Amino acid sequence: PGLVSEDFNDGILDTLKGSAAIGHVRYSTTGQNLMANTQPLHASLFNGPIAVAHNGNIVNAGEIRERLKAEGSIFQGTNDTEVILHLIAKHPSADLVECLKTGLAQLEGAFSITVLSHKSLIAARDPQGFRPLVLGRLGSAWVVASETCAFDLIGASFVREIEPGEIWWVDESGEHSIRYGEKKPRRACVFEHVYFARPDSVVFGQSVYGVRKRAGELLAKQDSEETGDDRIDFDLVIPVPDSGVPAALGYSAASGKPFELGIIRNHYIGRTFIQPHQSIRDFGVKIKLNPQSAILKGKRVVVLDDSLVRGTTSKKIIALIRAAGAKEVHLRIAAPPTVSPCYYGVDTPEKSQLIASRQSREEIQHFVGADSLRYLTIQGLMEAVQGESGGYCAACFDGKYPTPLYGLDLMPKGNIRGL
Numbered sequence: 001p002g003l004v005s006e007d008f009n010d011g012i013l014d015t016l017k018g019s020a021a022i023g024h025v026r027y028s029t030t031g032q033n034l035m036a037n038t039q040p041l042h043a044s045l046f047n048g049p050i051a052v053a054h055n056g057n058i059v060n061a062g063e064i065r066e067r068l069k070a071e072g073s074i075f076q077g078t079n080d081t082e083v084i085l086h087l088i089a090k091h092p093s094a095d096l097v098e099c100l101k102t103g104l105a106q107l108e109g110a111f112s113i114t115v116l117s118h119k120s121l122i123a124a125r126d127p128q129g130f131r132p133l134v135l136g137r138l139g140s141a142w143v144v145a146s147e148t149c150a151f152d153l154i155g156a157s158f159v160r161e162i163e164p165g166e167i168w169w170v171d172e173s174g175e176h177s178i179r180y181g182e183k184k185p186r187r188a189c190v191f192e193h194v195y196f197a198r199p200d201s202v203v204f205g206q207s208v209y210g211v212r213k214r215a216g217e218l219l220a221k222q223d224s225e226e227t228g229d230d231r232i233d234f235d236l237v238i239p240v241p242d243s244g245v246p247a248a249l250g251y252s253a254a255s256g257k258p259f260e261l262g263i264i265r266n267h268y269i270g271r272t273f274i275q276p277h278q279s280i281r282d283f284g285v286k287i288k289l290n291p292q293s294a295i296l297k298g299k300r301v302v303v304l305d306d307s308l309v310r311g312t313t314s315k316k317i318i319a320l321i322r323a324a325g326a327k328e329v330h331l332r333i334a335a336p337p338t339v340s341p342c343y344y345g346v347d348t349p350e351k352s353q354l355i356a357s358r359q360s361r362e363e364i365q366h367f368v369g370a371d372s373l374r375y376l377t378i379q380g381l382m383e384a385v386q387g388e389s390g391g392y393c394a395a396c397f398d399g400k401y402p403t404p405l406y407g408l409d410l411m412p413k414g415n416i417r418g419l
Contacts, residue, residue: 001038020121022114024053037079040116047094050117054081055146056110056131056345059405064106084113097178100124100167105181108403110189110344112162114144120171124180128187128402129164130344130393132203142170147201158202187393187402191346193385194335195243195306206385209246215334215384216250216304219376223332224255232330232372233300238262240305240317241289247334248304257302262295262321285316297325307335308364308375309348311355315368322369331370336378336397337361343405348396 001007004025024039042051058064061080064087069075073086087103088096096117104111110130115122123144125133136143138156145151148158162168164186168177188204189196199209223232236258239248242265252259266288301321308314308331318329337356342348351357355364365373376384378397385392395401 001035020116022051022053022116022121026055037077039079039081040114041077041079041081041085043085043089045089047096047099048118050085050088050096050115052081052084052116053114054084055112055133056126057343058083058107058111059109059343059403060107061109063406081113083107084111096120097122097167097169097176101178101180104167112146120169122167122169123162124167125162125164127165127181127184128393129204130187130189132188132192132197132201133162135159135162135168142175144168147197147203149198149201152200161205185402186391188387188391189342189344189346190381190385190392190394191307191335191342191396194381196346199243199246204385204387206387211384211386212243212246212306212334213250213253214386215376215381216247216252217254218250218380218384219247219304219332219334219374220251220254222376222380223374230372232302232328234302234328234330235299236260236262236295237302237304238296238321240303241265243306244304244334247306247332251302251304251332255302260295262292262301262303262324263317264290264292266290285313286320289317289320291320291324293324296321298327299325300328300330301326302330302332303370304332304334306333307338308333308356308368309338310353311364311368314370318369328371329369330372331365331368331374333373333375335381336375336394338396340396340399340401342396343401344393344395346396 022040040051040053042049058080061083064083065075068083068086075082084103087106088099091099091102093099100115100122104124107126109126111126112131112133113124121142123133132146134145134148136145136151136156136158138154143151143156144162151158165179165181165183166177167180168175192203193206193208193211197203197208199212201208234257237248237252237255238260239245241263249259303321305314314331318331321329338348338354339357341350355367359367361373378394382392393402
């Protein structure tokens with residue numbers, strides 16, 4: 001548990017010997033943040049030792065877990081990934097790929113995984129491609145990662161995506177690939193482009209930075225088409241750093257109004273929206289973001305943020321901007337209202353905590369203390385990602401889940417999201 005930079009130093013890394021490795025840096029969204037849930041999960045099976053790292057959420061993991069327990073399986077943790085290990089272990093074949101092929105076909109939901117054995121490195125992706133998974137080359141070595149920015153860091157070159165419904169592996173005889181299960185409509189997570197992915201990555205074939213900048217441009221276009229009292233006059237555009245920066249740049253370019261870094265971010269604190277208690281989130285905002293009075297005083301300001309979840313952080317930010325002397329504060333969200341929880345691997349709260357699921361835009365505007373509030377439409381977001389709405393999962397914005405959600409009540413409750 002903790003940051004990579006805290007847990008892995010040169011001394012520790014020097015003790016890790018071998019020709020292949022997998023790692024995992026994602027916080028828990030199912031189960032709890034316990035050592036038993038820390039990935040990669042590993043086990044010694046009859047066909048040898050294996051380790052599994054998983055990004056996503058398996059929505060029928062609770063149902064499979066109960067069935068496996070009734071058949072005698074013993075679970076060590078409370079996460080959904082462990083069912084993958086048990087499905088592999090129960091298969092009679094000594095061929096790990098064959099075990100995975102049968103096991104993965106039983107899963108519903110999002111799973112981009114890597115599996116390491118003493119013979120092979122394996123990567124696989126769910127048939128609908130919810131989460132990204134990419135393949136690269138570093139000299140003669142193969143590299144798999146969730147995002148292309150990891151390749152940039154180590155000097156690897158991007159080769160292609162692991163395809164939805166594909167099992168890819170490399171062993172002593174070279175690289176191999178098969179498809180498993182029935183082909184399903186693609187449902188890439190649009191929230192990867194809104195917030196989750198790093199802006200310097202290419203995700204689902206699109207530059208994340210480019211998508212976010214286009215979202216800001218389209219939001220400015222929406223505003224320019226407003227008439228009467230809905231039309232605003234303003235002096236400058238500022239982002240909520242850092243995730244709001246590309247959208248603010250796009251909004252500034254499209255509106256012709258200057259872009260300024262009106263809020264300076266402290267980069268030595270983590271994400272505030274996933275903190276479990278409101279008091280911690282409030283204090284985190286003050287430490288994390290510091291408005292510049294010299295830029296904001298007396299100005300009519302448009303503030304760009306990537307999304308609005310609970311609304312409490314936005315309220316705190318707007319209060320800070322007003323305290324710095326801003327004359328007007330107009331909040332613009334480069335995504336539609338978040339009205340439903342994500343069950344596929346983004347750690348958004350349950351529905352009752354999502355402010356847009358229970359309040360109108362006008363009520364939210366009053367709550368956060370903005371002079372006006374506007375969101376990018378779903379149509380605008382799909383235009384920004386340059387894709388058809390059918391190719392993306394936007395359930396957090398439209399409530400249309402592309403898989404059944406059975407079995408969620410059977411999974412142990414997490415300390416943050418609580419399924």
